[in-house]
Amino acid sequence: MNSPAPLLPGSTLGVLGGGQLGRMLAIVARRMGYRIVAWTDGPDAGPADLADEVVAEAFSSPEALAAFLAKAEAATVEFENIPQSLLDAVAERIPLLPGAASVAVCQHREREKRFLERAGLPRVRFSVVSDPSELRTALATLPESGGILKTAEFGYDGKGQLAVSADSDPDSVWTGFAGSRAVLEERIDLAAELSVLVVRDRRGGMLAYDPVENFHRDHILDLSLAPARLEPRILDEARSIALAAAEALDYRGILAVEFFLAGDGQLLVNEMAPRPHNSGHHTIDACDTSQFEQQLRVLCGLAPGSTRLHSPAAMLNLLGDVWIAAGGCPDWASVAALPGAHLHLYGKHEARRGRKMGHLTFTAPSLGEALAAQARAREILGIPAAAI
Ligand SMILES: Nc1ncnc2c1ncn2[C@@H]1O[C@H](COP(=O)(O)OP(=O)(O)O)[C@@H](O)[C@H]1O
Ligand SMILES: [Mg+2]
CATH class of the missing domain: 3.30.470.20 (ATP-grasp fold, B domain)
Structure with a gap:
C-alpha cells in the first residue's frame, strides 16, 4: 500500500459515532492540535460535545454525509454498528481506518466467527440459526452447561443475548428473541x-x-x-x-x-x-x-x-x-x-x-x-x- 503523506496537527479528523470512545479520542485530538468532526447518528450527543464540530443527523442523511465529507480529511469509527453503505461511501472519498471490510467482520457475529474459522483461530463452538427449526437442531447439540443465543447484529453489553439449554423450547425461545438471525454458542466454563x-x-x-x-x-x-x-x-x-x-x-x-x-x-x-x-x-x-x-x-x-x-x-x-x-x-x-x-x-x-x-x-x-x-x-x- 502506498502511504500518503501523514496528516499533521491542524488537520480535521472525522469520527463516526457519538459515544464516549469518540469523546476520549477528541480529548487526545485537542491535546495534539487536531480538530474532530463527530457524526452522531442523532441529536442525543452528550459525549460528542468535546468534538470541534458535531453533525447531529441520522446516518441515513445524504446532506449529513456531504457535510461530514466536506470537513473530514480522514475518518474512523468509535462504534461498529455503522451501516456498510455509509462506510463504503466515506471510504470512497477519504481514508477510512479501519477499513469497511474489517468493520463488516467485527460488526456481525456470524461473519466474525466464520472469519475466525477461516483464519484457524480458536473460537467457541457455534451454530447459526435463523428460525425455530434450525434452533431445535442447534439446541440438541448443546452440552450440559447450556448455551447462549446471541443476535448476529447490533448486540453490545449483553444486549440481544439469551441463556438457553438443550431442554429449552425452540418456539418460545425464538418468539421471545429479538432478532432474525442468531448465533448459538456453547456456554463456556x-x-x-x-x-x-x-x-x-x-x-x-x-x-x-x-x-x-x-x-x-x-x-x-x-x-x-x-x-x-x-x-x-x-x-x-x-x-x-x-x-x-x-x-x-x-x-x-x-x-x-x-x-x-x-x-x-x-x-x-x-x-x-x-x-x-x-x-x-x-x-x-x-x-x-x-x-x-x-x-x-x-x-x-x-x-x-x-x-x-x-x-x-x-x-x-x-x-x-x-x-x-x-x-x-x-x-x-x-x-x-x-x-x-x-x-x-x-x-x-x-x-x-x-x-x-x-x-x-x-x-x-x-x-x-x-x-x-x-x-x-x-x-x-x-x-x-x-x-x-
Ligand atoms: N459462550 C459463553 N460462555 C460463557 N460466558 C459467556 C459466553 N458468551 C458471553 N459470555 C459472557 O457475557 C459477556 C458478554 O458477552 P459478549 O459475547 O462479549 O457480548 P457483548 O457484545 O455484549 O460484549 C462475556 O464477556 C462473558 O462474560
Ligand atoms: Mg464482549
Whole structure:
C-alpha cells in the first residue's frame, strides 16, 4: 500500500459515532492540535460535545454525509454498528481506518466467527440459526452447561443475548428473541476472561499491549486489571492470537480481541472490536501511549507510540446505577482522595441502570494496591464487590 503523506496537527479528523470512545479520542485530538468532526447518528450527543464540530443527523442523511465529507480529511469509527453503505461511501472519498471490510467482520457475529474459522483461530463452538427449526437442531447439540443465543447484529453489553439449554423450547425461545438471525454458542466454563489490544499501522507494522484480565457483571464489563494475573504461557498465546487476527484481517488501526480462558486451559476468541475498547481505558493513565492516541496516530499516518504499561492498574466501570444509588451526584470528593485515582466521566446527562457513564482507573506501584483502592471506591459508591 502506498502511504500518503501523514496528516499533521491542524488537520480535521472525522469520527463516526457519538459515544464516549469518540469523546476520549477528541480529548487526545485537542491535546495534539487536531480538530474532530463527530457524526452522531442523532441529536442525543452528550459525549460528542468535546468534538470541534458535531453533525447531529441520522446516518441515513445524504446532506449529513456531504457535510461530514466536506470537513473530514480522514475518518474512523468509535462504534461498529455503522451501516456498510455509509462506510463504503466515506471510504470512497477519504481514508477510512479501519477499513469497511474489517468493520463488516467485527460488526456481525456470524461473519466474525466464520472469519475466525477461516483464519484457524480458536473460537467457541457455534451454530447459526435463523428460525425455530434450525434452533431445535442447534439446541440438541448443546452440552450440559447450556448455551447462549446471541443476535448476529447490533448486540453490545449483553444486549440481544439469551441463556438457553438443550431442554429449552425452540418456539418460545425464538418468539421471545429479538432478532432474525442468531448465533448459538456453547456456554463456556470460564476460568478467566482477558483481552488484547493490537495496533496495526498503515504499513502493517504491529504492536500489542499487555493482556488485560476482565471481570463482568450481568454481561457488562465491571473491572479490568493490568497486568493480567495469568500464566505467561497463556498471555503469550493470547498476544500471538490477537496479532494473527489483526494480520488476517489486514487491519489498520486499533483492534480489541476478547478471549475466554476455559476451565480446561484452552484460550478461545470471544469477539473482536474494530476500535478502542472499554478494557483498554487503563491505557490512558497506565501506559506510555493511550489506545485513543494510537487510533489517532494510525489514522494520521504517524508512527504508533510505545504500548508499555508503566504502572499496574485497576479500571472500574461507573454505570448509571452509581448515580441511582447516590440519589444524585456521587461522592466524588471521597473517591478523588483515594491513592492513584483517575476519574473519567463521559458527560452523559441521564443515568440509567447498566449505562456506562464513566470509569475510574487506579494506578499504583503494585496491582495489590490498585485493587485495594478500587475496593474502597466500590464501598463509597455502593458498587458490589468484584468477582475476583
Ligand atoms: N459462550 C459463553 N460462555 C460463557 N460466558 C459467556 C459466553 N458468551 C458471553 N459470555 C459472557 O457475557 C459477556 C458478554 O458477552 P459478549 O459475547 O462479549 O457480548 P457483548 O457484545 O455484549 O460484549 C462475556 O464477556 C462473558 O462474560
Ligand atoms: Mg464482549
